[in-house]
Amino acid sequence: MSRTVNNLVTDDWVERITDPENRRYVQLRLTKKGWILHENINSVLHSYFGSVMNDIPENKRTQVVESLELLINAINKNNCC
Template identity: 50%
Template sequence: MSDIDNSKQLREVIRILERKLGVLGEFKTSCCGVTMAQCHALVEIGRAGDISLKELSEILNLDSSSMSRTVNNLVNNGLVRRDIEPLDRRYVTITLTESGNELFRSIEERMNSYFESVYLALPEDKRKQVLESLDILIGAIDKKNVVN
């Protein structure tokens, strides 16, 4: 099989993976009652403790206006708080509220449980290979994004 055929196969495999993981269900509330974008934002904020809007948009690879809308919805739902830095009013720190922390912990528990079952469903002798391959794939995608 040629590299072009293999690259098309890679695309198809990733499309199927995205569908299986629900990435394309942007308007679904399947992630603990919030959209997938909000779910990813909650996880990153929860893991960071506090984070700037700019840092969050970079991590999630979203433009600042999309990230701002996502955070606004989380603020309106009482899940995150926006704090303006007193010394630099342009710098906004985002943190989880108590409700946001509860939802973050719930998401983490559900996702850890789900991916543990997926991982254990892999053939034992292929588990490390799958993780290494995904790391290589992510690195290749990162390099491609830097070039463009």
């Protein structure tokens, strides 16, 4: 984990913020560069999933969403690891 965080800090995606009262407590915050990447990824994913939903017949979309919600709830109840 530390190596991954170090790489993100080095590449200016996140910044470390150390708690002055407890130096063991460190927060990570996205930098401006990190926020721009975050927004770009969200935009691409939103567009992609919009295209996916458009390929599902309109009268079936609610059923698909309800089925996915059931699947997510079942997965969350049954932790595998």
